[in-house]
Amino acid sequence: MDEPRSWLECDTRFIPAHYQPVSLIDLALERGVNAHRLLQGTGLFYEDILTGDKLISPQQFHALIANARQQLQADDTSFLIGHQWLPGHCGAASHALRHATNLLEALQRLIRLQPLLSPLMAPRLRLDERHVWLSWSDSFGSGSQAVFLIEASMTAVSSVSQWLSGQRLPWAFHLAHARPRYIEQYWVHFGEQLRFDCPLNQMCLPREYLLTPWVEASATAGQVAEQEGWDRVTMLAAPRSLLDGLHDYLVKEIRTPLRLEQVAEAFAMSPATLKRKLKKHGSHFQEQLDRARSAVALELYLSRGYTTEEVADYLNFTDRANFRRSLRRWTGLLPSELSTWLGSQR
Amino acid sequence: MRLLQTLQTAPMLTSHRVKLAVLFVAANIGLMLHLLNGDIKPLSAWDWLDIAGEGGSALLLLVWIWLLLKSRPAGYVTNLLFLGLGCLFFSLFMDVVDEFVALPDEITWDGWLESGPMPAGFVLLTLGIFHWHKEQLAINEQMRNRERLFREHRQFDKLTPLGDAHYLRKQLELALGEAEQARLPVSVVMVDMDGFAKVNRDYGHQEGDRLLQVLTQQILLNLRQHDLLCRLAGDRFALILPHTGASQAQLLADELQQSIQHLAYKSSRQGERLYLSATAVAAMAREEDAETLLYRLNIAMAKAKQTLEVRHG
Numbered sequence: 001m002d003e004p005r006s007w008l009e010c011d012t013r014f015i016p017a018h019y020q021p022v023s024l025i026d027l028a029l030e031r032g033v034n035a036h037r038l039l040q041g042t043g044l045f046y047e048d049i050l051t052g053d054k055l056i057s058p059q060q061f062h063a064l065i066a067n068a069r070q071q072l073q074a075d076d077t078s079f080l081i082g083h084q085w086l087p088g089h090c091g092a093a094s095h096a097l098r099h100a101t102n103l104l105e106a107l108q109r110l111i112r113l114q115p116l117l118s119p120l121m122a123p124r125l126r127l128d129e130r131h132v133w134l135s136w137s138d139s140f141g142s143g144s145q146a147v148f149l150i151e152a153s154m155t156a157v158s159s160v161s162q163w164l165s166g167q168r169l170p171w172a173f174h175l176a177h178a179r180p181r182y183i184e185q186y187w188v189h190f191g192e193q194l195r196f197d198c199p200l201n202q203m204c205l206p207r208e209y210l211l212t213p214w215v216e217a218s219a220t221a222g223q224v225a226e227q228e229g230w231d232r233v234t235m236l237a238a239p240r241s242l243l244d245g246l247h248d249y250l251v252k253e254i255r256t257p258l259r260l261e262q263v264a265e266a267f268a269m270s271p272a273t274l275k276r277k278l279k280k281h282g283s284h285f286q287e288q289l290d291r292a293r294s295a296v297a298l299e300l301y302l303s304r305g306y307t308t309e310e311v312a313d314y315l316n317f318t319d320r321a322n323f324r325r326s327l328r329r330w331t332g333l334l335p336s337e338l339s340t341w342l343g344s345q346r
Numbered sequence: 347m348r349l350l351q352t353l354q355t356a357p358m359l360t361s362h363r364v365k366l367a368v369l370f371v372a373a374n375i376g377l378m379l380h381l382l383n384g385d386i387k388p389l390s391a392w393d394w395l396d397i398a399g400e401g402g403s404a405l406l407l408l409v410w411i412w413l414l415l416k417s418r419p420a421g422y423v424t425n426l427l428f429l430g431l432g433c434l435f436f437s438l439f440m441d442v443v444d445e446f447v448a449l450p451d452e453i454t455w456d457g458w459l460e461s462g463p464m465p466a467g468f469v470l471l472t473l474g475i476f477h478w479h480k481e482q483l484a485i486n487e488q489m490r491n492r493e494r495l496f497r498e499h500r501q502f503d504k505l506t507p508l509g510d511a512h513y514l515r516k517q518l519e520l521a522l523g524e525a526e527q528a529r530l531p532v533s534v535v536m537v538d539m540d541g542f543a544k545v546n547r548d549y550g551h552q553e554g555d556r557l558l559q560v561l562t563q564q565i566l567l568n569l570r571q572h573d574l575l576c577r578l579a580g581d582r583f584a585l586i587l588p589h590t591g592a593s594q595a596q597l598l599a600d601e602l603q604q605s606i607q608h609l610a611y612k613s614s615r616q617g618e619r620l621y622l623s624a625t626a627v628a629a630m631a632r633e634e635d636a637e638t639l640l641y642r643l644n645i646a647m648a649k650a651k652q653t654l655e656v657r658h659g
Contacts, residue, residue, distance in 0.1 A: 182511065
C-alpha cells in the first residue's frame with residue numbers, strides 16, 4: 001500500500017490562528033470574556049494572533065474551544081461561529097468555495113481543501129440514487145468538544161449552502177449524540193429535520209439540489225482559487241490527519257482481515273508507534289476498526305438497500321449471532337432496530 | 347484594541363472608593379483612641395469566645411459591604427445600605443478591640459463607641475431596605491413583559507434583556523397549569539426574522555446583535571400588560587399570552603409582523619436602511635405540555651417559512 005509517510009496529528013501546528021480560531025476569539029471578546037482567561041492554558045497570546053502567521057495545533061484549538069465554552073456559558077456559541085466558518089477568511093480556499101458554481105462543486109472543494117476550511121472535522125461525501133450524504137469525522141479526537149465541533153461544522157455547511165444557493169435547502173441532520181437540553185438552538189439553526197442518537201454524524205439532502213446552478217459564482221475565479229488553495233494544502237506538513245487516513249484505509253480494506261500489525265506496516269510505522277499515536281488521539285485500533293465497519297455497514301444499508309444477511313456477508317461474518325453483537329457494538333443498534341431506524345428515516 | 351477594552355473594564359467598586367476610605371479611617375481612629383488611652387490585656391485575660399463571635403461577625407459584615415458595593419451602582423439606596431452596614435461593622439469592630447485593650451475605668455466614651463452606632467446602623471439599614479423595596483417595585487415596572495412572578499438570574503438571556511429558553515419553558519409550564527385550573531385559554535406566539543443570517547453575513551455579528559436588541563424593544567412596545575416575551579434562540583422569540591384565545595393570538599402575531607416590517611432600522615456604521623420582515627405564528631395550547639406546544643409552533647414556523655417567497659435566503 002502506498003500511504004504517505006507523514007500525517008497531521010493533534011500536536012502538529014498547521015491551523016493558522018487567524019482562520020477559524022479567530023472567529024471564536026472575536027465572539028468571546030465581543031461578549032465580554034476576559035482575553036486572559038480565554039487564552040489561558042492554550043499557549044497562545046493575543047499579540048501572536050494579530051501577526052497573522054501564527055500556526056496552532058488541533059490540541060491548542062480544542063483547548064481554546066473548551067475555554068470559550070467555559071467562559072461564555074451560552075448554548076449558541078457553536079452555531080454562531082459555525083455561521084462564520086464558511087466560506088470564512090482562509091484566503092484562496094475560501095475564495096474557491098465562494099465561487100463554486102453549484103452545491104456539488106462546493107462540497108467537493110470543501111473536501112479537497114478540508115485541512116484549510118474545516119481543519120478539525122473532516123467531511124466525506126457520498127451520493128446515492130436519491131440523496132447526498134455528508135458525513136463528518138473527528139480528525140484529531142476532540143473528546144468533550146466533539147458535539148460543539150459537529151454543531152459548528154454542520155451549521156457552517158448548511159449556512160454557506162443556503163447563502164450561496166439563495167434558498168433554504170432542506171438538509172436533514174443525523175447526530176450521534178443524544179437530544180440536548182437546548183433543542184431550540186437546533187430548531188432555529190438546523191430546522192426541524194433532526195435525529196439524535198444516530199450511528200453517525202451526517203447530513204442528508206435530496207439529490208436534486210446538487211447541480212442547481214448558483215448564479216453569482218465566477219467559474220474561472222473559482223478554479224484558479226481552488227488550484228491556489230490546493231497548493232497551500234500541499235505545502236502543509238502533511239495533507240491529511242492520521243485518523244482520517246486510517247479510517248479511509250480501513251474502509252477500503254474492510255473485506256480483508258485487518259490487524260494492527262499489517263495496518264502499521266502499510267502506514268510505514270511500527271505497531272507500537274501506531275498504538276501510541278492512536279492513544280495520543282484518545283482512541284485505539286479496535287475503536288477505529290469498529291468505526292470503519294459501522295460506516296461501511298450503514299452505507300450498505302442506507303444507500304444500497306442491503307439486507308442484514310447481505311451486509312453480514314459483505315463484511316465476512318459467517319456467524320449471524322456474532323454479527324448482531326458486533327453491529328450492536330459499532331452502532332448501538334440491533335439489526336431489527338436499525339431497520340426500524342432506516343425505515344422511519346425515509 | 348478590543349483586548350484593551352476587556353482588560354480595562356472598570357469594576358463597580360472604584361465608584362465607591364471614598365466610602366470605603368471613610369470606613370477604614372473611622373475604624374483606625376477608634377483603634378488609635380483605644381491604644382492611646384489603654385493598655386493591652388495579658389493573653390490570659392483574652393476571652394476567645396467573645397473574640398471569635400464578635401470578630402467573625404465584623405468580618406462577615408465586611409463581606410456584606412464588599413458584595414453590596416460590588417453589585418450596586420452608587421446612589422441614595424446604596425448610600426443608606428452602606429451607612430447602616432458601616433455603623434454595624436464599626437460597632438462590632440470596637441467590641442473586638444475592647445477584648446484586647448483594657449481602658450481605665452474613668453473613660454466612658456468607649457461604651458458609646460461600641461453601643462452608639464449599633465441602633466443607628468439598624469435604623470439606617472431598615473431605611474435602606476425600605477427604599478430598596480421601592481426601587482425594586484420601580485424596576486419591576488421596567489421589567490414588565492419580560493418577567494413574570496419569579497426571577498432567576500441564571501435564566502437571563504446573554505444578549506437581550508429577556509429570559510432565555512429555560513425561563514420560557516418554566517413560565518410556559520406555569521401558564522399552562524394556571525390556564526387549566528382557571529379554565530381559560532393560553533396562547534403562544536413565535537416570531538422569527540426572515541433573512542437574519544444575511545444581516546450577520548453582510549454587516550457582521552455586532553450589527554446582528556444590535557438588531558436583535560432593537561427588535562426586542564420593538565416587540566415589547568406591542569404587548570399588553572401581562573404578556574411575556576422571551577428569546578428562544580438566535581433570531582427566534584416566543585411570547586406567552588395568558589387568557590388569550592387563538593384568534594386574538596393570531597391578531598397579535600399579525601400585528602407584530604407588520605410592526606417589524608415598518609421598523610425603519612438603520613445600520614450602525616453607515617446608517618443604511620435595512621428592510622426587515624419577520625414570520626410570526628400563533629398557537630393556542632391544547633391539552634399538552636410546554637415541550638409539545640413549542641415543538642408544534644416550531645413545525646408551524648418551518649411550514650410558514652417554506653411558503654415564504656425566498657427573498658433573503
